[in-house]
Amino acid sequence: MKSAAKAMQAEEVAETGAHQIRDAIREAIVERRLSPGTKLSESDVGNLFNVSRTLARAALQALSYEGLVSVEKNRGAFVAYPSPDEARQIFAARRLVEPGILREAATRITPDDIGNLRELLREEGRLMSERGQTARRAEIKASGDFHLMLAEISGNAIMQRFMEELVARSSLVIALYGQSTASSCGHSEHGDIISAIEDNELDRACQLMLHHIAHIEADLDLRERKSLGLKEAFEL
Amino acid sequence: MKSAAKAMQAEEVAETGAHQIRDAIREAIVERRLSPGTKLSESDVGNLFNVSRTLARAALQALSYEGLVSVEKNRGAFVAYPSPDEARQIFAARRLVEPGILREAATRITPDDIGNLRELLREEGRLMSERGQTARRAEIKASGDFHLMLAEISGNAIMQRFMEELVARSSLVIALYGQSTASSCGHSEHGDIISAIEDNELDRACQLMLHHIAHIEADLDLRERKSLGLKEAFEL
DNA sequence: GCTCGGAGGATTGTATACGATTTTTTGCGT
């Protein structure tokens, strides 16, 4: 999927250096190697990648447009810490757009695409059975890639980019509010959706997608954690 | 709408200076004072706003994330010149998300909101009957604001931001491919949609929205204009 | 002992400087 996506999307912005840094940090965030709230100082980022603050800053700026990083004036950049309300909005957005993307994708899907999707699924399953951090991270990415691949198949680069943003932000939300340590994305549900598409049961596929998203959301505990950094943490 | 929108959205990024510049340029693009393809050199932008290239660059960068400006490596930034295919994708995206936004908005809409919408409509109508460039520009903005206000009412800041991007890019597309010099957005159709919402006829409202978008799109001539900058322009 | 205030350090905001790349111009040769 990576090469295909890059190819059709045209390289657009480039911005040489900042691009790589942005992608590297985004990947770290999505794979949850960077936790929400972590400070990303411009100097540190610059030193880490051996570039000047100029580029580090540009990368952080870019990530803030995607909602993965929040920069506070004169205070610095932090890995985004989505509020429960933001989390709800992210999933509401996904419920709103994913059925539409699915419908669009279904009208253009080729046997090749289905092959690729099933391939991705197998990979996902394989990772699920493996142990270890790296496998867990790869699994997180793979489960998101399923949704992204559908967006890619839909042929609409704009919706694809939007979905990339939503999936990435979802990863943050799950990191923050997810309860089950299990897979972030019901694996079997992905397969069911593909099957429904194959069988040309569009409406059912959409229903499954909605259920799937609701499933992910149901695993969240979206109560305001007011950090209780006050004395409440010790009283009682 | 402006103050309400600002208030609920939280100021987020700030980035002080670049923010203003970005907004100013975006407004100029959306109101079509800047034509697609116009070069926006960093120095010129900087001089124009009396800031350094650093901030000018940041603003252009930001606009490129919104798809309003395309920056080409080592060549500079230009007001985006959406291809016919891009144009189709923009409207496909709108058809995909606007009904959903409308549904969401309908469940939360208050009498106050309806009042504001009707107010906006009256303003739009007033501008339509006026002559002159400034009136035309204000009308363009007002017709877009109708869609944006619905997104705002929906209460989903993420969808709202996405719609802002789509509406802005639509303006570029219409500037490039629009045929009728008339209003870019069927004025009466907006009113019909509000009425349908008021009457609680949700499905009809969505249908009207889809027709409305199709209407706008139908006014476009999306044939590849290969600029015919060659001799073809004079042969024959 | 606690609070308030200020010096010091750290970090961001913005400007400027310099090297790299592209575009334009100029001038030579044919």
Added chain:
DNA sequence: ACGCAAAAAATCGTATACAATCCTCCGAGC
């Protein structure tokens, strides 16, 4: 005159420098 090549100008890419702001910590005062 035309075309091509090299120099000049313009513009971007990145680094560095300086100013402004914020945070920390220490000391004076109550």
